[in-house]
Amino acid sequence: MTDLEIALLVVALILVLFVLYFRRKALIYHQNWQTRQSDAYAMGTHQVMGDMSQVLGTFAMLGDYEQVILLSTTSTQSSMDLLGVKGDSLDFIELKKKGASLGTAERRIQRLVKEGKVRYIIKDVELPGNVQVTDRIKHGC
Numbered sequence: 001m002t003d004l005e006i007a008l009l010v011v012a013l014i015l016v017l018f019v020l021y022f023r024r025k026a027l028i029y030h031q032n033w034q035t036r037q038s039d040a041y042a043m044g045t046h047q048v049m050g051d052m053s054q055v056l057g058t059f060a061m062l063g064d065y066e067q068v069i070l071l072s073t074t075s076t077q078s079s080m081d082l083l084g085v086k087g088d089s090l091d092f093i094e095l096k097k098k099g100a101s102l103g104t105a106e107r108r109i110q111r112l113v114k115e116g117k118v119r120y121i122i123k124d125v126e127l128p129g130n131v132q133v134t135d136r137i138k139h140g141c
Contacts, residue, residue, distance in 0.1 A: 049097055054081055057095040065091075079105040 001009075061084065062068055069083040082093040092113050094106055102110065112118065122136040 053097040054095045058082060061093070079103075079109045 058068060058070065058081070061082070065084040065086045067083075067085040069085070071080055071082060079094075080092055081095045084091040084093050092109065094102065094109075096102070123133050124136050126132040126134070
C-alpha cells in the first residue's frame with residue numbers, strides 16, 4: 001500500500017465516522033421533533049375538548065338559571081367560566097371535562113368564594129379623552 005492509498009483510506013474512514021455521527025444526531029433530533037409534535041397535538045386536543053365541554057355545558061345549563069353570564073377574559077386560562085343567577089343565589093361556575101381537576105387559579109377562586117371574600121363593585125368609566133376608571137361613591141349605588 002502506498003502512502004496515497006493509506007491517506008485515502010484514513011480520509012474515507014474519517015468520512016464514514018462523520019456520516020455515522022451526524023446520522024445518529026439527525027435521528028435523535030427527528031425523534032425529539034416527533035415527541036414535541038405529539039405533545040403539541042395532545043395539548044391541542046385537550047384544549048378543543050375543554051372548549052367543547054364549556055360550550056355544550058353552558059347550553060345545557062341555560063334552563064337551570066334565570067341568567068347565565070359568560071365571563072370573557074384576555075388571559076389564556078380563565079379561572080372561572082360563568083355566573084349563574086337563580087332565585088336568591090349567585091353561583092360561580094367552572095365547567096370542566098369530567099374527571100379533569102381544578103388548576104391552581106381555579107382552586108384559589110373556589111377558596112375565596114367559600115371564605116365569603118366576595119365583593120360587588122361598581123366602576124365608573126369616563127370617556128372620551130383619557131380613560132379613567134374610578135370607584136363609585138356609595139350614595140345610591
